[in-house]
Amino acid sequence: MRLPRRWYGAGPPHLVLMAASFALAGYAGVRLLDAGGDTTLVVLWFVGAALVHDLVLLPLYTLVDRALCGPPGRRNELVNFVRVPALLSGLLLLLWWPLITRRATRYEPASGMSPDRFLGNWLLITAVLFVLSALWLAARTARSRRRATKARPPDSH
Amino acid sequence: MRGVRFTAVLGLVLLAGITVVFVTGLLSYAAYNPDLAAVNDKTPEKGWLGFYLFAWPTGPHWLYRLTQGLHVTVGVVLVPVVLAKLWSVIPKLFALPPAASPARALERISLLLLVGGVLFELVTGVLNIQLEYLFPGSFYPLHFYGAWVFMAAFLAHVGLKLPRALRILRHGVIRPDTDELASPAPAEPTVSRRGALAVVGAGSLLLLITTGGRSFDGAPRRLALLTPRGGAEPGSGPDGFQINKTAASVGVTAADTGDRWRLVLVGPAGEFRLTRAHLLAMDQYEAALPIACVEGWSTSDQRWRGVRLRDLAVRAGYPDGAADVLVESVQRAGPFRTVALRDNQVRDPRSLLALRVNGADLSLDHGYPARVIVPAAPGVMNTKWVTRMTFGGL
Numbered sequence: 001m002r003l004p005r006r007w008y009g010a011g012p013p014h015l016v017l018m019a020a021s022f023a024l025a026g027y028a029g030v031r032l033l034d035a036g037g038d039t040t041l042v043v044l045w046f047v048g049a050a051l052v053h054d055l056v057l058l059p060l061y062t063l064v065d066r067a068l069c070g071p072p073g074r075r076n077e078l079v080n081f082v083r084v085p086a087l088l089s090g091l092l093l094l095l096w097w098p099l100i101t102r103r104a105t106r107y108e109p110a111s112g113m114s115p116d117r118f119l120g121n122w123l124l125i126t127a128v129l130f131v132l133s134a135l136w137l138a139a140r141t142a143r144s145r146r147r148a149t150k151a152r153p154p155d156s157h
Numbered sequence: 158m159r160g161v162r163f164t165a166v167l168g169l170v171l172l173a174g175i176t177v178v179f180v181t182g183l184l185s186y187a188a189y190n191p192d193l194a195a196v197n198d199k200t201p202e203k204g205w206l207g208f209y210l211f212a213w214p215t216g217p218h219w220l221y222r223l224t225q226g227l228h229v230t231v232g233v234v235l236v237p238v239v240l241a242k243l244w245s246v247i248p249k250l251f252a253l254p255p256a257a258s259p260a261r262a263l264e265r266i267s268l269l270l271l272v273g274g275v276l277f278e279l280v281t282g283v284l285n286i287q288l289e290y291l292f293p294g295s296f297y298p299l300h301f302y303g304a305w306v307f308m309a310a311f312l313a314h315v316g317l318k319l320p321r322a323l324r325i326l327r328h329g330v331i332r333p334d335t336d337e338l339a340s341p342a343p344a345e346p347t348v349s350r351r352g353a354l355a356v357v358g359a360g361s362l363l364l365l366i367t368t369g370g371r372s373f374d375g376a377p378r379r380l381a382l383l384t385p386r387g388g389a390e391p392g393s394g395p396d397g398f399q400i401n402k403t404a405a406s407v408g409v410t411a412a413d414t415g416d417r418w419r420l421v422l423v424g425p426a427g428e429f430r431l432t433r434a435h436l437l438a439m440d441q442y443e444a445a446l447p448i449a450c451v452e453g454w455s456t457s458d459q460r461w462r463g464v465r466l467r468d469l470a471v472r473a474g475y476p477d478g479a480a481d482v483l484v485e486s487v488q489r490a491g492p493f494r495t496v497a498l499r500d501n502q503v504r505d506p507r508s509l510l511a512l513r514v515n516g517a518d519l520s521l522d523h524g525y526p527a528r529v530i531v532p533a534a535p536g537v538m539n540t541k542w543v544t545r546m547t548f549g550g551l
Contacts, residue, residue, distance in 0.1 A: 009260035015260070018264070021313035029302070031203070032299065032305075035200075035295070036292075036294025036299060042299070044293075046306075054247065069347060076347075084356055092363070095283055096384070111391060125363075
């Protein structure tokens with residue numbers, strides 16, 4: 001048992017778990033590849049989803065965030081009040097891109113409802129998020145200012 | 158802030174959430190009764206993956222509304238958690254050497270299935286509910302088989318990582334130098350770990366608020382500002398509620414449903430051609446039932462009125478009113494223009510061939526002259542513009 005363990009890099013339960021997992025994935029996987037008309041396209045979508053996320057989406061939002069935060073080392077307390085509403089708004093845009101950009105051309109004929117409302121609603125929600133963030137900042141500033149004035153004169157009471 | 162604690166919290170949330178989404182997904186497949194007839198089964202090559210199938214019940218009548226609402230809403234709400242989880246483990250992608258042993262190499266291949274799988278499922282699901290069929294093939298097999306590939310990797314991942322995640326949450330990170338996810342030289346943090354979790358939670362809450370209302374009529378739906386089927390209803394009055402597919406979108410015209418329309422009833426007793434007047438002359442019953450779509454939206458209960466399916470089964474030659482039935486629609490397009498219903502669905506006294514809804518005749522978009530409505534069945538099993546019903550012999 002010693003030698004295989006050293007060669008494999010983990011105990012037998014690990015190997016059993018991996019084997020069972022790949023067996024099930026293989027069983028479903030061959031069916032998945034047959035599911036579309038085009039096997040290559042299915043692989044492209046499956047693997048591409050991971051690659052596009054790891055190598056495009058994640059670096060992209062990291063870079064945007066870096067740009068927003070300014071040079072490292074200069075700590076900016078206010079950045080979160082911009083970055084959080086922007087992130088939430090971006091999340092909605094990412095998820096409902098076809099509806100917001102009116103690309104979902106089947107939506108209106110099928111449902112009898114216009115997709116035109118979604119762009120306006122997204123902008124409205126984004127505005128509300130930024131307003132909430134601003135209110136939060138204002139409340140926090142007022143509170144810390146009050147605390148500062150209270151702390152200053154020790155002889156007032 | 159990035160580190161194994163953050164990852165462990167998100168991991169446990171996903172373990173619970175993905176379990177709900179997977180189980181409700183399996184239930185949704187069972188709800189189509191795919192083992193009853195080939196027309197119901199969009200994944201006939203499923204083999205053992207259909208091991209759990211059972212006759213889908215008719216009660217409680219909101220069953221599918223609940224399970225499928227959970228499937229889609231929880232799936233949408235999990236998106237920020239998945240993205241945060243992937244962000245938290247990204248250092249692993251660039252870890253060197255890529256695989257120190259065969260065990261690690263296998264794990265990395267498994268992780269490709271895990272990450273590719275969860276994103277594939279989310280992307281196909283989110284596109285499908287927006288009716289944006291960009292994916293390569295039919296949604297049903299892609300999403301179904303994709304889910305099993307993902308679950309295979311997910312179960313292995315849970316088996317390998319859950320003990321450590323629980324240990325970290327219970328006892329904390331005992332030796333910080335073993336935290337392979339933490340940055341070795343972190344910049345000054347702009348947000349605490351708790352703050353980051355709060356942002357992820359806020360994202361989920363925002364999605365819940367703007368999405369959850371699509372499972373109800375009226376005010377909750379109006380509050381669902383950014384989601385398919387959210388906002389105001391498509392119409393007003395008795396038939397103003399949600400329409401899955403309009404008549405125009407599936408090629409149903411007034412000529413198909415006018416005076417020349419007949420319901421052809423087939424069974425051991427022979428073949429009958431019934432007009433709408435014939436059907437209205439039969440005993441009429443009422444049932445309060447929702448429309449619940451595979452896309453996750455649903456309506457509240459509507460008051461349907463029409464002929465019981467079991468009375469039609471009796472007419473077709475099954476004296477106990479219990480027989481499977483093949484239902485065909487006038488509609489020219491759509492993968493579910495013909496569906497099969499099981500005998501337990503036909504026998505339920507609330508299962509109707511509806512002629513009226515909420516006190517008015519059906520509108521063309523809701524299936525005039527006659528549509529099926531069955532408690533707890535997925536929306537597409539409630540065939541609209543019914544033209545032919547063949548009882549027995551499936």
